Amino acid sequence: MKRVLVTGMGGHLGTRAAQLLEQRDDVEAIVGCDFMPPRRRLRRAIFKRIEPRDRDRLVTFVTEFAPTAVVHFGVYEPAARMGLHRAQVSTEACTVAALGAAARTGMLEHIVLRSGLEVYGRGRGTPLTPDEDAPLDPTSPYGMSLLEVETTAAGIARRHDVRVASLRFAPVSGSHAPSPLGRLLRLPLVPVPAFVDPPFQLLDTEDAARAAVEALVRGAHGPYNVVGPGAASPWQAVRLGGRVPLPVSGPGWLLARRLSEVAGAPIPPHTLALMRQGLTADGGHATSALGLGAMVPTQVVLDDLFEWATVTPIARAERRVA
Amino acid sequence: MESRERGGWVGLTASVNYGIDADRVLAVDAPLQAVARRIDGRYAVDEFGGDPHLQDMVLPIALAGLRFEVEHGERIPRHGPALLVANRSFAVGSFEPAVLVAAVRRVARRRLRVFGVPELPIAGVWLHKLGSIGRRPHDVATLLRAGHLAVAPLAPTWVRSAPGDPPRGLLAATLGFPVVPLAVTPGGPLGTPFGTWRVAVGEMLAPPAGTRPGDQLAAAELAEQVRSAIRDLLEQTRAAS
Numbered sequence: 001m002k003r004v005l006v007t008g009m010g011g012h013l014g015t016r017a018a019q020l021l022e023q024r025d026d027v028e029a030i031v032g033c034d035f036m037p038p039r040r041r042l043r044r045a046i047f048k049r050i051e052p053r054d055r056d057r058l059v060t061f062v063t064e065f066a067p068t069a070v071v072h073f074g075v076y077e078p079a080a081r082m083g084l085h086r087a088q089v090s091t092e093a094c095t096v097a098a099l100g101a102a103a104r105t106g107m108l109e110h111i112v113l114r115s116g117l118e119v120y121g122r123g124r125g126t127p128l129t130p131d132e133d134a135p136l137d138p139t140s141p142y143g144m145s146l147l148e149v150e151t152t153a154a155g156i157a158r159r160h161d162v163r164v165a166s167l168r169f170a171p172v173s174g175s176h177a178p179s180p181l182g183r184l185l186r187l188p189l190v191p192v193p194a195f196v197d198p199p200f201q202l203l204d205t206e207d208a209a210r211a212a213v214e215a216l217v218r219g220a221h222g223p224y225n226v227v228g229p230g231a232a233s234p235w236q237a238v239r240l241g242g243r244v245p246l247p248v249s250g251p252g253w254l255l256a257r258r259l260s261e262v263a264g265a266p267i268p269p270h271t272l273a274l275m276r277q278g279l280t281a282d283g284g285h286a287t288s289a290l291g292l293g294a295m296v297p298t299q300v301v302l303d304d305l306f307e308w309a310t311v312t313p314i315a316r317a318e319r320r321v322a
Numbered sequence: 323m324e325s326r327e328r329g330g331w332v333g334l335t336a337s338v339n340y341g342i343d344a345d346r347v348l349a350v351d352a353p354l355q356a357v358a359r360r361i362d363g364r365y366a367v368d369e370f371g372g373d374p375h376l377q378d379m380v381l382p383i384a385l386a387g388l389r390f391e392v393e394h395g396e397r398i399p400r401h402g403p404a405l406l407v408a409n410r411s412f413a414v415g416s417f418e419p420a421v422l423v424a425a426v427r428r429v430a431r432r433r434l435r436v437f438g439v440p441e442l443p444i445a446g447v448w449l450h451k452l453g454s455i456g457r458r459p460h461d462v463a464t465l466l467r468a469g470h471l472a473v474a475p476l477a478p479t480w481v482r483s484a485p486g487d488p489p490r491g492l493l494a495a496t497l498g499f500p501v502v503p504l505a506v507t508p509g510g511p512l513g514t515p516f517g518t519w520r521v522a523v524g525e526m527l528a529p530p531a532g533t534r535p536g537d538q539l540a541a542a543e544l545a546e547q548v549r550s551a552i553r554d555l556l557e558q559t560r561a562a563s
Contacts, residue, residue, distance in 0.1 A: 125458075127458050127460040127461050127464075128370065128371060128450075128455075128456055128458070128461045129369050129370055129461055129464045129465075130460070131460070131463075131464060134460065195444045196444055196447040196448075197447060197451070198371065198447050199367050199368070199369060199370075199371045201369060227369070230339075230366065230367070230368065230369070231367045231368055231369045231371075232367055233367050233373075235363070236363040236365065236367060237363070238363070239361065239362060239363030240362075240363040240364070278371070278447075280369040280370075280371075281369075282369075282464040282467070282468075284464075284467055284468070299366075
């Protein structure tokens, strides 16, 4: 019977993974922590609100629980829920404190961690569609942060004989999942590269949560690219959402980023790289090894992203009811 | 690290395609419909950067001027992955991939990805959309695992009757997938491209059973088989003309 710790349980992904774990009989206990409460109702799992940078509380919490498995979603994407610097610091602090404490209990057997395709980078000579054996050469701060997480977990795996599954997710997106790409694409006027239109892939939140649970249940070890089938391109994505593309080139991106930030959709470096250079990978290994049968295609994830329910102010709704 | 089987064909995963097949050439939109589709964004893009809808709009026009004859076109697989390897000359090198793309579209009704196209800034992305796959063997292996067709040239040569060196690195990376040798010869006077091209398709080659991607010895043996097969095809074509 597994005792599972879910870091980052407050996010959509962490909450959904906890819900899926709750349905399993082979999971004895589930606890989680994050800086914000879970997005959905949890029946069996116990949540504790802990700021990732509060090392002492986090270590005490993990040590008292003594997990046999950790699902590590305490990996924060810049501009999703926090800024670039805070995301990097929180990711590093949460990874070191939670995984380190779990390993020191001597009970830990398995780690499933969230990583991303950004670890491959987009430098010259990088494969267009890397598989898990491709060299890791991140070119964005988020990619570097993910690489540090993977490296930390790999170190723990060597010292403590623990299995580590690194799930390299395509950008996780959906109508309710906060992501910088989602916010950018939902602007009425979306900056897009003027002269290129590279492909990128997305991943549905449900598929990401399912992949994490399957990796845990199957005792997966090693890296896995988890991507939605098919791809989309920036110009196409903008038009699918009925938005207006604004061609931008060179230094124009400086102004576009500033204006986009003012409009409530900051563009962090990894999202800018996705728009200008694309982001795809070979997800065949994860699909077969983790039994991820019917995954949500990238363009359906995009459709879902644009099906954002129109916000109705409460006052107007009350007037309509009256 | 778990060992992973990478030689197998995992097939195409289901994705939204709006009626446009990323591998097969099907019916083409009328011009106005095609433009409307581009504006709406309702077309398929694949993870290799290919844009089949754009290919269907551009390639029939761009390749319309090429005239060619295909011998043994039935040897080009109608489904599943295969690596086509063709000769290439310095003199007319840029025409040969175009002739092969057109030939495969007409004979097998499939899309062909061209390996070895230089990755230029800006132009590279658009060439990918039209079917190039860059210069990294790794990407071709991924493409074949997804069940597509790719063509790779031998090293270019000035001698029209002699094939150049086979792409051993690519053959090693894609070992396990069928390899089809092809000979492409221009039909114009003095070997110029302004005539009817001849494309001869050879028998499918396969490495010894049980070989895995990365097996350098098996790749070297297969490379020699490919070179020999293309040399024979070139001699047969020359004797027939």
